[in-house]
Amino acid sequence: MAKNTTDKVRNGRATPTSRPSDSLTKDTLLEMYWKMLLSRRVDERAWMIHRQGKIVFHISAIGQEAIQVAAAYTIHLGVDYIVPYYRDLALVLCAGVTPEDFMISLYGKEGELSSLARQMPSHFGAKPFNIVSTSAPVATQVVHAAGMAFAIKYRIQNELQDPNDRTQPRLAVTSLGEGSTSQGEWHEAMNWAGVHQLPFICIVQNNHYAISVPVDKQMAVPNVADRAAAYGVEGIIVDGNDVLACYDVMHYAVQKAYRGDGPTLIEAKTYRMTPHSSDDDDRTYRERSEVDAWRDKDPLLRLANHLKAQGLLTDAVIEGYDKRARKIVDEAQRAAEERPYPPGESAIAPVYAEAN
Amino acid sequence: MTVLTYREAVRNALADELRSDPKVIFFGEDVAVAGGVFKVTPGLYEEFGGERVRDTPISEEAFVGMALGAAITGLRPIVELMFADFIPVAMDQIVNQIAKYRYMSGGQFVVPLTIRSAQGGGVGFGTQHSQTAENWLMNTPGLKVVVPGNPADAYGLLRGAIRENNPVVVLEHKGLYNMKGEVPDDLGPLPLGKARVVREGSDLTIVATQLVCQHSLKVAEELAAEGISVEIIDLRTMVPLDSETLLSSIAKTGRLVVVEEAPHASGWGGDIVSLAADQGIFYLDAPVKRVNMGNVMFAYSEPLEKLAIPSPERIKAAVREVLAT
Ligand SMILES: Cc1ncc(C[n+]2csc(CCOP(=O)(O)OP(=O)(O)O)c2C)c(N)n1
Ligand SMILES: [Mg+2]
Numbered sequence: 318m319a320k321n322t323t324d325k326v327r328n329g330r331a332t333p334t335s336r337p338s339d340s341l342t343k344d345t346l347l348e349m350y351w352k353m354l355l356s357r358r359v360d361e362r363a364w365m366i367h368r369q370g371k372i373v374f375h376i377s378a379i380g381q382e383a384i385q386v387a388a389a390y391t392i393h394l395g396v397d398y399i400v401p402y403y404r405d406l407a408l409v410l411c412a413g414v415t416p417e418d419f420m421i422s423l424y425g426k427e428g429e430l431s432s433l434a435r436q437m438p439s440h441f442g443a444k445p446f447n448i449v450s451t452s453a454p455v456a457t458q459v460v461h462a463a464g465m466a467f468a469i470k471y472r473i474q475n476e477l478q479d480p481n482d483r484t485q486p487r488l489a490v491t492s493l494g495e496g497s498t499s500q501g502e503w504h505e506a507m508n509w510a511g512v513h514q515l516p517f518i519c520i521v522q523n524n525h526y527a528i529s530v531p532v533d534k535q536m537a538v539p540n541v542a543d544r545a546a547a548y549g550v551e552g553i554i555v556d557g558n559d560v561l562a563c564y565d566v567m568h569y570a571v572q573k574a575y576r577g578d579g580p581t582l583i584e585a586k587t588y589r590m591t592p593h594s595s596d597d598d599d600r601t602y603r604e605r606s607e608v609d610a611w612r613d614k615d616p617l618l619r620l621a622n623h624l625k626a627q628g629l630l631t632d633a634v635i636e637g638y639d640k641r642a643r644k645i646v647d648e649a650q651r652a653a654e655e656r657p658y659p660p661g662e663s664a665i666a667p668v669y670a671e672a673n
Numbered sequence: 674m675t676v677l678t679y680r681e682a683v684r685n686a687l688a689d690e691l692r693s694d695p696k697v698i699f700f701g702e703d704v705a706v707a708g709g710v711f712k713v714t715p716g717l718y719e720e721f722g723g724e725r726v727r728d729t730p731i732s733e734e735a736f737v738g739m740a741l742g743a744a745i746t747g748l749r750p751i752v753e754l755m756f757a758d759f760i761p762v763a764m765d766q767i768v769n770q771i772a773k774y775r776y777m778s779g780g781q782f783v784v785p786l787t788i789r790s791a792q793g794g795g796v797g798f799g800t801q802h803s804q805t806a807e808n809w810l811m812n813t814p815g816l817k818v819v820v821p822g823n824p825a826d827a828y829g830l831l832r833g834a835i836r837e838n839n840p841v842v843v844l845e846h847k848g849l850y851n852m853k854g855e856v857p858d859d860l861g862p863l864p865l866g867k868a869r870v871v872r873e874g875s876d877l878t879i880v881a882t883q884l885v886c887q888h889s890l891k892v893a894e895e896l897a898a899e900g901i902s903v904e905i906i907d908l909r910t911m912v913p914l915d916s917e918t919l920l921s922s923i924a925k926t927g928r929l930v931v932v933e934e935a936p937h938a939s940g941w942g943g944d945i946v947s948l949a950a951d952q953g954i955f956y957l958d959a960p961v962k963r964v965n966m967g968n969v970m971f972a973y974s975e976p977l978e979k980l981a982i983p984s985p986e987r988i989k990a991a992v993r994e995v996l997a998t
Contacts, residue, residue, distance in 0.1 A: 373797035373973070425797070425974030434974035437799035453801035454759055455731055499730035500762075527731055529707030535730045601707045661980035664969050 337568035338561040343629050349390060349560060350624060351638055353382040353617050356407035358642040359416045362650060363423055363438075367595045371654075372423045376439045380590035381522050382407035383616035384555070384583075385492075387563030388520060391571045392490055393483060398469075399448045400462035400491035402455075403439040404522060404589070408492070413446040416645050420653035427659040433667070434659055447486060455493065456500035459519060462491035463506040466515035466580070473577075480577070488574040492520035495541050495584070496527020504548075507582070511549035514579035518570045519550075521582065522557060524589040529602035545582040557585025558616040561623070590615065674857055679821075680713050680850040682828035683789075687714065687751065690835045691721050694749060697835060700727035700736060701753030701789075710755055711791055711850055737763035737788065741771050744786040744840075751835060757792030757806035757844055764809075771840045772815030783838045789831070793884055793934060794971045794982050795848040803971035803978070805935045807882075807911045810842050812939070817841040817865055818911040820882045824854035826909055829863030836862045846883040866913035870922065874904035877928035877992055880919060880945050882908050885932045885964075885983050892989045903992065911941055919945065920953050927958035930991050932983050933965040940965055959998040962991040 341349075356378060363375040378385065381404050389411030392399070401408055406419065418430040422438040431442040431450065442450025449465070452458055466489040472478035478485050497503060498521060510517040521541045525532050538544065545552030555566045563585060570581035588611040592599040599608075624630035677685065690697050699717065701709075705728040708715030718726040729736045733754055740750040754760055760767065767788070774784050794803035810818050817839055821827040827845065834841035871886065872893050881889045886907045893903035904922055908915065923929050929949055931942040942963040949961060969981045 425972075425977075429974070432800070432973075434977065435800050435970065435972040437802065437973050440799070453799070454762055496731050499732040499735075501732065501734055527702070528710065529703045530728045530730070534728055596710065658976045659974055661976040664972055664977040664980040665967070668968055668970065 336561075336565050338564040341561075341564070345390070346624060346629060349386050350617075350620050350630065352386050352389070352411050353407060353560070353620060354638050355416065355642050355645065356382050356385075356410050357617055358639070358646050359410070359419055359649070360406055362646045363419075364591065364595070366423065366650065372438075373425075374437055374595055375423060376403045376594040377589065377591040378404045378406040380611065380615065381524060381557065381585075381587050383560035383620070384520060384522060384557045384563045384567075384585035384587065386411060387560050387567045388490060388492070390564060391567040392488065393486075395446045396484065397447065397486050398462065398465045398489040399446070400458045400465065400489060401441050401448060401451055402458065402493045402497075403451060404494070405441060405492060406439065409441045409443070409446075409448055412443070412448055414441065414443055414448070416649035417652050420649040421656060424653045424656070425658065426653055426656040428656075429659075433663075455497035456503040459491050459493060459506040460502050462489040462519070463509045463515060463517055465489035466510065466517035467513060469516050470513065488516040488518060488571065490518040490520065492522055494527060495521050495523035495525070495532055496530065496535050498541050498544065499527075499535055504544075507545065507548040507550055510580035514549075516574040516577065517580040518567075518574060519580070519582045521584045522587055523584050524587050526589070526593070526603070528593045528597060529599075531602075540584055542582055542584040550580045550582050552582045552584065554584045554586065557587030558614045558619060560616055560620050587616075588614070674855045676853055677824045677828070677856045678850065679824045679827045679845070679852045679854070680711065682824035682854075682856055683713050683831060683845060684715070684717070686828045686831035686835075687717060688720065690751075690832055691717065691725060696747060697749045697751065698725045698727070698743070699751045699753070700729050702729055702731055702755050704728060704753050709753070711847060713845075713850065714753075733759055733763040734766055738766040738770060740786050740788075741766060741774065741784060744784045745774070745782045749785045749787075749835060751787040751789060754788060754790040756802050757790040758801045758804045760788075760790055760806050760809065760842075767810070767816070767842075768813050772813045774815075775839070776815060784840045785838045786840045787831075787834045787837075788840070788842045790842070790844055791847040791850075792844045793846040793848050794978055795884055797973055797975060797978060798971075799973035800970050806842070806844055808935050808940050811911050811941055811944075815840065816912065819843045819865060819909070820911055821845065821909065822849070822871075822883045822886045822907045824852065825856045825860060826863070826869070826907075828856050829860050830865065830909060832862035833865050837865065841865070848884045849887070852887075865910045866915055867909065868915035868918040869907045869909055870904060870918065871907045872903065872905040874902035874926065876902045876926055877904070877930065877996060878919075878922040878926045879903055879905045879930050879932060879988070879992070880908060881905065881932040882911075883934065885934045885988070888983060888985045889932055889988055891985050892992065895985075895989065896992065901992075901996065914944065914948075916948050916952070919948060920956070923949060923953045924956045927956055928995050929957065929961040930988070930995055931961065931963045932988055933963065934982055935965055936969075937963065937965045937967050959995050962995050964988050964991045
């Protein structure tokens with residue numbers, strides 16, 4: 318089993334001798350913490366308003382914010398292509414989506430950012446930030462991301478793009494859950510990325526369940542990263558609840574893609590601390606003791622403890638952050654509630670583009 | 674008679690077929706331990722065990738294709754595609770393999786395979802979790818397509834589908850899972866291909882299915898107060914289509930409105946109109962009307978979705994228009 322795995326990258330660091338995260342400044346570390354915290358508070362509010370019957374649907378990032386924020390801090394945000402999945406709230410909040418934008422999505426109100434309220438919430442898409450619209454059938458976005466990476470390589474090779482031009486996208490990063498890697502599309506996209514050594518990063522957020530189905534009923538290998546070898550793609554496993562470890566491997570994969578040295582699969586081992594979505598009751602398939610055990614590994618808590626131990630963060634500062642987050646979330650919710658729904662007649666657009 | 678929800682009726686049909694034949698197996702995403710994401714299948718895993726009721730990886734093309742493989746060995750697989758929007762993920766298996774297997778093998782192999790899926794809108798699930806699938810499938814000879822519109826049909830037609838020696842796609846409407854209705858205690862498998870007159874009337878015939886059939890019933894009741902008598906036909910199965918029931922209804926009413934929760938182009942309503950034009954033209958006293966989604970897609974936002982799906986108001990307006998000519 319899993320003979321071809323690239324063992325050198327098993328410990329969650331690209332190169333054990335250097336840690337890119339060592340050079341993160343205090344300000345950046347605090348900002349990363351703030352982004353994780355803000356995402357968490359927005360997310361918690363979404364669950365609350367769902368319980369109040371104000372919205373139809375929510376699907377959560379709670380527990381999975383670390384890899385998302387790490388990804389945001391290693392790519393060229395707003396320029397590189399981000400092809401996210403429905404749990405990437407923390408990632409898109411870093412990229413420029415605001416809590417208010419997200420609240421408007423939840424309520425399905427006029428002018429909604431991702432889809433004009435056509436799609437379910439959390440199917441993110443924002444052209445100004447090069448966040449490419451998310452599709453609901455799982456794993457379909459991975460093929461699209463491979464296509465974007467292919468286009469980048471093509472443009473560079475055909476001198477349509479200067480490889481050092483930082484105003485242009487230089488990679489495509491996509492993400493999905495481990496369960497979705499059972500889809501043919503995922504395998505086919507990985508194969509393309511490997512064959513053409515594309516500037517492509519696939520983040521697999523392995524939270525150990527595909528809705529109710531545990532990972533051992535989804536695949537016979539212990540790690541999704543083990544599958545990467547079959548496609549000539551480097552596979553890296555990382556503790557997905559350790560934001561600094563995530564930063565290290567993401568930094569490695571991003572720099573590699575920028576150099577033209579090919580694709581990387583990053584498997585972030587993590588856990589979703591909530592039910593699958595607001596339609597799910599996770600008590601039918603997982604023990605409370607398991608959920609509680611993972612609560613102790615909460616990535617937000619872990620980063621807070623780390624920063625406190627380094628003397629970079631205090632409880633008073635956290636309290637201040639929490640207050641600020643609550644205010645932002647309150648205002649976002651109010652703005653979304655006050656906003657009108659899109660008029661029904663507008664449903665007939667935008668089906669086709671205008672004439673050329 | 675027992676009053677069941679549509680959801681319970683589906684579950685009972687699955688349980689009764691699993692009980693009656695060890696060759697029946699059932700698999701899909703989240704159907705076993707969790708009892709289905711729409712809570713349609715609780716208890717089946719507990720009663721029939723993990724060999725017969727199985728959670729799959731998220732790999733629709735694989736498990737639908739495997740069901741074909743299993744079916745030609747003589748098993749009678751039932752597979753669930755969680756949302757009908759994901760039927761296209763397995764479309765090669767369905768259109769190129771399953772539907773054509775019997776024909777292309779010169780009749781050597783039969784494919785006693787049932788695909789179940791939840792379709793339809795009205796629940797705020799957005800563009801890719803709401804679509805109806807019958808039009809995609811009806812264009813493929815070799816498949817039978819079933820669209821139960823009430824608990825009794827959900828029970829009897831699903832059992833009938835599982836007993837079929839042909840591949841059948843049963844499209845349940847997710848907006849009807851909570852619908853309650855009487856199911857006769859001695860109801861067994863129902864034959865496919867028989868429409869049902871769900872309301873008798875004399876002035877105009879509405880042909881509809883599932884959610885928009887419910888909307889049509891509401892319209893008929895309201896119009897009855899004005900002395901307008903509307904007959905409603907629930908098709909129940911799209912393939913085979915029951916042309917007899919349709920033709921005898923328009924022979925009586927002389928007027929026809931077709932209501933579809935689907936886009937207009939290449940929609941099944943066109944087949945109904947074509948049948949009326951071909952074999953019922955001399956019964957008709959007025960042009961026919963189709964009420965459907967036009968070119969619009971489903972949306973998450975409530976007013977947008979409301980506009981897309983034929984509403985009672987739109988159906989009523991079409992009825993009045995046809996009655997006025
Ligand atoms: C093609 C397709 N099949 C089924 C679904 C329904 N579905 C939505 S999310 C999901 C589970 C995905 O699990 P995983 O990839 O592990 O991601 P997670 O939700 O755990 O983050 C399923 C089965 C879907 N959206 N698309
Ligand atoms: Mg998962």
